[in-house]
Amino acid sequence: xxxxxxxxxxSVRENMRGGNEYVQFTHLSAELPEKARIFDILTLIPGASxxxxxxxxxxxLFYFMEGTGRVQDDDQVVEISAGDCMAxxxxxxxxxxxxxxxDLKLLAVIIKD
Amino acid sequence: xxxxxxxxxxSVRENMRGGNEYVQFTHLSAELPEKARIFDILTLIPGASxxxxxxxxxxxLFYFMEGTGRVQDDDQVVEISAGDCMAxxxxxxxxxxxxxxxDLKLLAVIIKD
Numbered sequence: 001x002x003x004x005x006x007x008x009x010x011s012v013r014e015n016m017r018g019g020n021e022y023v024q025f026t027h028l029s030a031e032l033p034e035k036a037r038i039f040d041i042l043t044l045i046p047g048a049s050x051x052x053x054x055x056x057x058x059x060x061l062f063y064f065m066e067g068t069g070r071v072q073d074d075d076q077v078v079e080i081s082a083g084d085c086m087a088x089x090x091x092x093x094x095x096x097x098x099x100x101x102x103d104l105k106l107l108a109v110i111i112k113d
Numbered sequence: 114x115x116x117x118x119x120x121x122x123x124s125v126r127e128n129m130r131g132g133n134e135y136v137q138f139t140h141l142s143a144e145l146p147e148k149a150r151i152f153d154i155l156t157l158i159p160g161a162s163x164x165x166x167x168x169x170x171x172x173x174l175f176y177f178m179e180g181t182g183r184v185q186d187d188d189q190v191v192e193i194s195a196g197d198c199m200a201x202x203x204x205x206x207x208x209x210x211x212x213x214x215x216d217l218k219l220l221a222v223i224i225k226d
Binding site: 001002003004007008013026028029031032033034035036039041059061063065073078080081082083084085086087089090107109111112113 | 115116117118121132141142143144145146147148149152153154172174176179184191193194195196198199200202203206220221224225226
């Protein structure tokens with residue numbers, strides 16, 4: 001099934017996981033398989049962040065599409081930019097912060113164990 | 114875990130599923146969870162295609178990042194462009210063809226049932 005760009009639903013989460021500002025979600029597919037929880041583009045304006053949190057029973061994959069940021073990957077803090085990828089497996093944690101002057105856009109998919 | 118753009122492995126498949134030319138794969142993450150089979154960017158040069166094939170026991174999600182193309186979605190043929198999404202669930206089939214003058218780039222993830 002095709003979901004056109006114009007038909008993709010959007011939503012906003014304020015102070016996500018204790019982070020700053022808000023995150024805009026674009027839900028790419030109108031339907032997902034049972035083992036997927038999201039297949040979304042997340043847009044963080046400059047200064048926006050998603051606070052540190054741990055995933056249990058699922059893995060989240062991030063593909064950074066545009067912008068620059070800083071992530072925490074368990075206990076490591078790393079600068080990221082477009083083209084980089086981050087995998088957060090079950091039992092591991094992460095946070096994301098837009099440290100640039102432009103939007104930070106990433107594609108996120110969550111796959112249940 | 115972070116996989117830097119510069120460290121992402123690439124591979125090429127010629128005449129994929131009976132299609133034209135070749136498809137370049139960029140394997141975004143050095144490791145995947147058990148329920149994921151690929152998390153890749155696929156690049157099709159103008160004229161390249163992936164022939165029609167059916168997925169069984171898994172779902173493939175495509176997010177079209179750049180370019181224009183034509184897909185077959187079961188028995189429907191549809192023109193797609195950047196921002197569109199395609200979900201091919203277990204028991205369903207698809208094909209992809211780059212009909213434009215520039216590369217067609219899509220992000221693909223396969224999630225096992």
